[in-house]
Amino acid sequence: MRVRSELVSAFVLRNARLLGQSTLGHLVDDPALLVIQVSRRLPLGVRTRGGRMLQGVGRAVPRGRGVAALGAVMAGRPSVALELLERPDRRPPGPFAAEVAVLLDREDLVVGTARASTRARAAWSAGRVGEAVAILEEAGHGDTVQARRLRSEIALMTAGADAVVARAPRETAASPDSAGRPLTVLHLITNSLPHTQSGYSLRTHNILTHLARHGIESVALTRTGYPVMVGKVLAADEDVVDGIRYVRALPSSLAATPAERLEQEVEAALRLVEELRPDVLHATTDYRNALVARAVSRATGIPWVFEARGLMEQTWIASRATPEARESAAASEKVRLLAAREGELARQAGAVVTLSRTMAEVLEQRGVDPARITLVPNGVDEELLALDLSPAEARHTVGLDLPPDAFVVGAVSALVDYEGFDVLLRAAAAIIDRDDAPVAGTLHVVLVGDGVSAPGLLQLADELGISVRVHLPGRVPREQARTWVQALDVVVVPRRDVDVARTVTPQKPVEALALARPVVISDLPALRETITGDDGTLHGEIFPAGDHERLADVLCELAADPARGTGHSRTGRATVADRTWPALMRRYERVYRTLSDDRSAT
Structure with a gap:
């Protein structure tokens, strides 16, 4: 019992450290967004009442317009937030007002006197990623945590850049003996049940459970730090849901940059490769999971599949707060980089899966061979x-x-x-x-x-x-x-x-x-x-x-x-x-077996 208690204490302390690192990073990167993200974990009624209370407190204190505006955003009143930020006042609005303006995609309200870190966030939020780094460098902040993180993210988005590699070389894994052994797939995903319930996680779970019933063994690995980084401090290293094993990439400490965190995930994936000896790697949207799959594939020789469930740049454009911000985002450097990177990775994968004919057409326009695209639409139980x-x-x-x-x-x-x-x-x-x-x-x-x-x-x-x-x-x-x-x-x-x-x-x-x-x-x-x-x-x-x-x-x-x-x-x-999901599983099996057979033949 004492040993078990010590183990539990150790993993709780590790998770608390990971959560603390993540929270501190968000405080530095985008404090207003952190408040909103935390508020979204609250029941809707509590969230709106808390927002109204914060709005009242902000109005009552000097230079509190930014706090009041943030409260209005929490309460679902962005127009009130903008009125507060736009209101002429002899008193300066305070630095936090500029942070809320970034949150609302109103870069024009991020005045020239705002801190370089805030102006860089505004440029990044608008998709001008190179300019964001330039702002920090011109202000003498080129070696800050924020600047290093942004440069790392740009490298991840840039087609042709080998931003994610296996830290330690591996001998190419031999093609496993298939006699008496089920086809085995390692899935690389962003989030999952039981901690996240979304269309993404539910589709993943449906696929994995029905693959298992179809005789295909599946294990999933989620992104580095998840689910601790979304507040689940008591999360375990693994969850088993309906017989499906979800493994967490939870290092002792979070790496400093996005690229290094993906490399931590690569190392976790390689440990699973040694345990499972999978026939195929299956990366699901977005491009960061594909980067991990490609790195593991290069280190082991295991073929990989890229499942494109969405187009990341389109999702990002749709998340902008105003029509003007969406129009500007669509023409931005970030969109061009993301589209080129995801197109490159789709072309390099051994096979591509997508949900709809419309998405397949976009992939074909990006140079993916139509013969390598398999449609697996959303299914039903x-x-x-x-x-x-x-x-x-x-x-x-x-x-x-x-x-x-x-x-x-x-x-x-x-x-x-x-x-x-x-x-x-x-x-x-x-x-x-x-x-x-x-x-x-x-x-x-x-x-x-x-x-x-x-x-x-x-x-x-x-x-x-x-x-x-x-x-x-x-x-x-x-x-x-x-x-x-x-x-x-x-x-x-x-x-x-x-x-x-x-x-x-x-x-x-x-x-x-x-x-x-x-x-x-x-x-x-x-x-x-x-x-x-x-x-x-x-x-x-x-x-x-x-x-x-x-x-x-x-x-x-x-x-x-x-x-x-x-x-x-x-x-x-x-x-x-x-x-139905059972009928659709035959499509996945054809993809997996084709890649596995091709590997065995080489």
């Missing part, structure tokens, strides 16, 4: 096809207390800006204002999940006067998510018309079809792909992205004609019966 709860029964099961005649629309989703749920709220307000709308008196919106947009959605509902009709229950356990989908009369996916939404296919529409729920989507290529049958038939309703009036029309039409929604539900469920 077979058991979903047999579930048959009515909306009323599902609402009772999850404890959603609404009137019996409620017409409930919404989604189970991450609440981020490009998902476009503000469009849904405006559509709901338009319906409620229509005297002749069939559901004006019974419409309710339910958005299950959390994210950066949650406080703003609550604020918007209040401004529209529909707060009593909008319900945000927050995050729910993954085993309850499907019941929440069944609690909806219509699932709405109102994504904005941004590049990431045009190319990346979400899981939500596929699962909704499997659960026999009518689906309404923005008319975007990737979304159309999710509800289109092999014969080209659409098994759902569409509306122009961003057009809340047309969305209101579609919802009213479905409410007035229940048979229309029922028809979509019936044919949609039949369509996704061919997209």
